[in-house]
Amino acid sequence: MIKQLGSFAIAGAAIAAVVVGASTPAMAAESGIQDTDKKISLPDGRGTMTYIDDGDMFVVCDTRADGHGVTGQLRKNASGFPTMIEVTDGGDAGCDKKGYNVGNHLGEEYSMWLWWDGGGDPVLSGWFNE
Known part of the structure; x- marks a missing residue:
């Protein structure tokens, strides 16, 4: 037993x-x-946009020396999708960045939009908040 x-x-x-x-x-x-960081990339390795949750920082990088920069926007899911911030990069060394306090309120969502300044459609992230 x-x-x-x-x-x-x-x-x-x-x-x-x-x-x-x-x-x-x-x-x-x-x-x-x-891990709540997010990253989107343009086709052909032209550029990236990254959201760093720790500090609410948005980093835009032109990753191709082709004579055109890249532009990233943070847009809010509201009427007309208003632009909250815009960050451009190109023609210089390194990436450019800007901070924006992403909220975590119910129904408050954001999306990153990234363009190659040489033309074409933007690349969009999914909707997110903190």
Whole structure:
């Protein structure tokens, strides 16, 4: 009987370890520890726009020396999709950046729009908030 209880105790401890281990990622996600940075890229490696959640920073990079820069905008999901900020890059070393406090209010969503200044349609991110 004692050997049998010992076996049940060991099995119970193993199950508890699996349950605790399985719940750790869910607990991390619920506590806000998750990657919410976003990045969009133009075709042919022409440029990128990145949202860095830690500090609410938007970084636009012209990644091709083709005589044209790139323009990124942060737009709000509201009537007319108003532009909240605009960041351009091109003709100089490094990327350009600008901060904007992205809200986390219910129904308040934003999208990044990125253009190659040589023409064509923009690349859009999905809608997001904090």
